[in-house]
Structures are given as structure tokens and as C-alpha cells.
Amino acid sequence: MADDHPRGTEIxxxxxxSEEHGKKYGNVEDVSFVADTGELMNILVSQTTDHxxxxxxxxxxxxxxxxxxxxxKSIGDFVIVSEGL
Numbered sequence: 683m684a685d686d687h688p689r690g691t692e693i694x695x696x697x698x699x700s701e702e703h704g705k706k707y708g709n710v711e712d713v714s715f716v717a718d719t720g721e722l723m724n725i726l727v728s729q730t731t732d733h734x735x736x737x738x739x740x741x742x743x744x745x746x747x748x749x750x751x752x753x754x755k756s757i758g759d760f761v762i763v764s765e766g767l
Contacts, residue, residue: 693761698727698734700765701755707734710761711746722751725761737767 698707711728715721726746727734740748753763 693725693757696757696759696761698725698749698761698763700733701762702765705733705765706731707749707763708747713751724751725749725754739767 693710694712696710698710699705700707708727708730710725712726713722714724714726716723725748726742726744727749728746730747734747734749742748749763749767753767754761755764756762
């Protein structure tokens with residue numbers, strides 16, 4: 683990734699797409715992070731598409747899909763993640 687330490691506020695609202703086929707997965711609604719270090723742990727996704735629902739990922743208590751930040755390949759106009767999360 684070009685920036686190893688992105689800020690959570692920089693990615694909220696961005697569209698998430700897959701790296702391999704450009705499938706739209708949804709939008710970043712929020713992030714979870716380690717309070718001591720600020721390291722991003724997970725992306726919480728809203729407005730999910732069937733492509734992301736097919737991945738059968740965990741959901742948080744509010745029903746948002748949890749995508750591990752380790753799946754993020756790059757951040758720009760979109761948040762690019764690997765398929766087969």
C-alpha cells in the first residue's frame with residue numbers, strides 16, 4: 683500500500699471494490715482500531731452488495747459487515763480489497 687498508516691477519516695464514505703474483478707462491495711461506514719496505536723483493524727461496511735454478501739463475513743452488533751483491514755490492498759478514490767476475504 684502506498685500509505686501504510688491511513689487515517690480512518692480518510693476512508694469513511696469511500697466505495698469498496700475488489701482488486702481482481704472490480705466488484706463493488708459497498709461503502710465504508712466506519713472503522714475499528716487499536717486505541718493505543720491508532721492501527722486500523724477492521725472496516726465496517728454499509729450498503730453491501732450481493733458480491734460482499736457472498737463472502738459470508740462476520741457482522742457487528744449493528745449488522746454491518748466486517749472486513750479485516752489486512753485485506754486492503756490500496757486506498758485512493760476507492761478502497762481496493764482482495765477477493766476471497
